[in-house]
Amino acid sequence: MANIKFDKERCKGCCLCVAECPRGNIRMSEILNKTGSIYAEVIDEGDCNGCALCCQMCPDMAIEIEEDEKQTCCEKGSEK
Amino acid sequence: MSATTAPGHTETGKKLLLKGNELMVRAAIEAGCRFFAGYPITPQNEVPEYMSQLMPKVGGTFVQAESEIAAINMIFGASAAGARCMTSSSSPGISLKQEGISYIASAELPCVIANVQRGGPGLGNIRASQADYFQAVKGGGHGDYRLIVLAPASLDELQDLTMNAFDYADYYRNPVMILADGLLGQMAEPVDARPYEPILELPEKDFVLDGCKGREARVIKTLFLRPPKALVTHNMRLQKKYETIASELQLCENVQTDDAELVIAAYGMTARIAKGAVDMARQAGMKVGLIRPITLWPFPGPAFMEVAGTAKKLLVVEMSSGQFIEDVKLATECNIPVEFLGMGGGWYPTPENIFEKISAIYDK
Amino acid sequence: MEFKKPTSLLDVPTHYCPGCGHGIVQRLVGEVIDELGIREKTIGTAPVGCAVLLYDYFDCDIIECSHGRSPAVATGIKRVLPDRVVFTYQGDGDLAAIGTAETIHVANRGENITIIFVNNAIYGMTGGQMAPTTITGQRTTTTQEGRGQNQEGPPLKVCELLASLDGVTYLERVAVSTPKDIMRAKKAVKKAFQNQIDEKGFSLVEVLSMCPTDWKVSSTAAVDFVNNEMKEVFPLGVFKDEK
Numbered sequence: 151m152a153n154i155k156f157d158k159e160r161c162k163g164c165c166l167c168v169a170e171c172p173r174g175n176i177r178m179s180e181i182l183n184k185t186g187s188i189y190a191e192v193i194d195e196g197d198c199n200g201c202a203l204c205c206q207m208c209p210d211m212a213i214e215i216e217e218d219e220k221q222t223c224c225e226k227g228s229e230k
Numbered sequence: 231m232s233a234t235t236a237p238g239h240t241e242t243g244k245k246l247l248l249k250g251n252e253l254m255v256r257a258a259i260e261a262g263c264r265f266f267a268g269y270p271i272t273p274q275n276e277v278p279e280y281m282s283q284l285m286p287k288v289g290g291t292f293v294q295a296e297s298e299i300a301a302i303n304m305i306f307g308a309s310a311a312g313a314r315c316m317t318s319s320s321s322p323g324i325s326l327k328q329e330g331i332s333y334i335a336s337a338e339l340p341c342v343i344a345n346v347q348r349g350g351p352g353l354g355n356i357r358a359s360q361a362d363y364f365q366a367v368k369g370g371g372h373g374d375y376r377l378i379v380l381a382p383a384s385l386d387e388l389q390d391l392t393m394n395a396f397d398y399a400d401y402y403r404n405p406v407m408i409l410a411d412g413l414l415g416q417m418a419e420p421v422d423a424r425p426y427e428p429i430l431e432l433p434e435k436d437f438v439l440d441g442c443k444g445r446e447a448r449v450i451k452t453l454f455l456r457p458p459k460a461l462v463t464h465n466m467r468l469q470k471k472y473e474t475i476a477s478e479l480q481l482c483e484n485v486q487t488d489d490a491e492l493v494i495a496a497y498g499m500t501a502r503i504a505k506g507a508v509d510m511a512r513q514a515g516m517k518v519g520l521i522r523p524i525t526l527w528p529f530p531g532p533a534f535m536e537v538a539g540t541a542k543k544l545l546v547v548e549m550s551s552g553q554f555i556e557d558v559k560l561a562t563e564c565n566i567p568v569e570f571l572g573m574g575g576g577w578y579p580t581p582e583n584i585f586e587k588i589s590a591i592y593d594k
Numbered sequence: 595m596e597f598k599k600p601t602s603l604l605d606v607p608t609h610y611c612p613g614c615g616h617g618i619v620q621r622l623v624g625e626v627i628d629e630l631g632i633r634e635k636t637i638g639t640a641p642v643g644c645a646v647l648l649y650d651y652f653d654c655d656i657i658e659c660s661h662g663r664s665p666a667v668a669t670g671i672k673r674v675l676p677d678r679v680v681f682t683y684q685g686d687g688d689l690a691a692i693g694t695a696e697t698i699h700v701a702n703r704g705e706n707i708t709i710i711f712v713n714n715a716i717y718g719m720t721g722g723q724m725a726p727t728t729i730t731g732q733r734t735t736t737t738q739e740g741r742g743q744n745q746e747g748p749p750l751k752v753c754e755l756l757a758s759l760d761g762v763t764y765l766e767r768v769a770v771s772t773p774k775d776i777m778r779a780k781k782a783v784k785k786a787f788q789n790q791i792d793e794k795g796f797s798l799v800e801v802l803s804m805c806p807t808d809w810k811v812s813s814t815a816a817v818d819f820v821n822n823e824m825k826e827v828f829p830l831g832v833f834k835d836e837k
Binding site: 152159160162163164165166169170187200201202203205206207208209210211213214215216217 | 595596597598599603607608610611612613614615616617618621772773776777806812813814817
Binding site for chain 2: 634660678
């Protein structure tokens with residue numbers, strides 16, 4: 151599981167991340183953010199493996215993946 | 231070619247015999263100009279040629295640009311990077327530079343631009359002319375901006391004004407134009423080498439883009455979109471600066487105007503020629519004087535108004551079909567008659583031409 | 595795995611349209627500046643075009659230039675400050691139409707600068723007119739029947755054009771239309787900056803990028819246009835790499 155963060159206020163609703171997610175784990179919101187745009191959100195956080203393809207593709211740097219400090223090296227390794 | 235061997239280290243009192251174009255280069259380098267970009271055009275070719283010789287000797291940069299447009303934009307960059315910098319050209323080339331000059335003026339970057347004027351419009355000819363007066367003084371590019379415009383009338387003055395131009399540019403953070411012409415650029419006369427000393431207390435260049443180490447990142451820009459009044463605010467600040475310049479920097483020479491009934495108004499090389507006509511008129515018993523603006527912008531209006539209070543008539547002489555005369559009439563509010571002797575197209579008057587005109591209008 | 599915004603970019607949203615590639619290209623430049631540790635010695639130029647507000651996004655010294663003249667301005671800066679890192683960021687109209695002369699001559703002089711050239715085959719800021727790189731048959735507001743019907747000539751290929759110049763050190767064309775392309779683009783951008791630091795000379799990276807708004811398609815269709823149409827006309831790859 152990766153610690154993925156979507157900044158819904160930065161999202162402009164281009165949907166490029168939805169198209170790129172190999173797990174089909176990103177969807178667009180049904181409500182609007184403050185700028186009046188639909189925004190991307192992760193469907194199942196537990197299903198994200200942190201491949202970061204969505205981050206690469208996002209033109210607005212609205213998706214970040216944080217290193218989970220609680221995880222140890224062994225735990226990370228055991229996830230594979 | 232050059233009487234000097236070590237630019238930047240003048241031996242005081244040394245006599246120089248250089249063409250105007252070459253002297254301008256020498257004075258610029260003496261004043262610390264370390265970046266020049268330009269493009270060949272007659273009659274200013276000695277400027278880039280001599281720059282290419284001297285700049286390497288002082289560790290400066292000479293770039294022969296691919297166009298006048300590129301040259302002025304190289305100056306934009308070099309000035310932003312903190313260098314004392316200069317470009318030169320002649321009339322058609324100066325037209326090409328106008329967009330860049332407008333940007334530099336808006337960005338308030340110091341630089342010196344020399345226009346060794348030739349005949350126009352179009353390709354014109356390569357003889358001396360003063361037909362770029364409006365372009366220089368009224369702002370040839372787009373938008374409300376001003377250049378400080380200096381009009382030397384001798385090589386000695388060209389040396390002084392070239393050095394001073396860099397100080398004015400740095401002091402006011404404004405482009406300065408040396409409005410010369412083909413006569414001044416091509417002629418040679420002996421000049422005493424003057425060592426450079428700043429004539430103003432120069433401010434620190436706190437705008438320079440040299441990497442943001444130890445400070446916040448800086449931006450030099452001329453686009454003001456937000457808030458809606460950002461551009462108005464910027465322009466009002468520019469206008470305030472121009473008002474300051476106008477109040478502090480008006481240079482003018484009066485020759486025998488105290489008792490003159492007829493005063494010739496001329497600038498640059500035309501004024502030099504007119505001095506001969508003044509002498510001829512005085513010998514013929516006519517009370518004739520000369521008023522010569524050295525700064526064309528700011529225009530020395532009060533000095534003209536003063537002359538208009540004592541003289542009966544003005545005679546404007548210029549190497550154009552009538553541009554400078556408009557500022558003379560504005561400055562004197564047409565209080566006295568203003569006669570005109572001028573011609574565009576690379577023509578220059580002789581003292582005899584002017585004397586003839588004086589004789590024709592003196593008593594009328 | 596960690597993925598963070600580069601610190602040499604300011605933490606602000608951009609004005610770019612949804613799906614526009616500029617945001618990706620700017621992120622890559624920001625990441626490279628971070629990784630090379632050069633933010634405090636970098637001076638960038640902003641073009642006229644959609645990227646004119648570059649200075650609102652980059653946390654380094656920026657000068658905004660007149661249309662097409664960035665290479666001349668960069669020349670002035672770099673010659674005065676040869677130990678700083680100078681990059682221009684230009685669009686297709688800026689670099690390959692109005693600024694063609696500046697582009698060719700800065701390249702031919704081998705100025706030790708880095709150019710990031712964003713090619714999206716259209717004038718974005720002014721509302722979708724034909725760019726020098728608009729592809730044949732592409733409809734724009736000034737080629738309503740498609741480029742090629744009114745003697746516009748074929749699209750101008752900048753990398754191919756510059757590759758013949760001896761003064762050029764490094765030319766590569768990349769894209770930002772897939773994650774794989776984006777990662778390849780990052781390598782090219784990094785190399786173009788590293789070349790400058792190593793004083794190797796002139797480097798230019800052309801980036802094929804999306805403009806869904808002025809192409810009048812969805813963001814995903816814009817990605818497809820780059821992948822299926824633009825890459826055909828503008829093949830990706832290294833066009834010059836002088837050692």
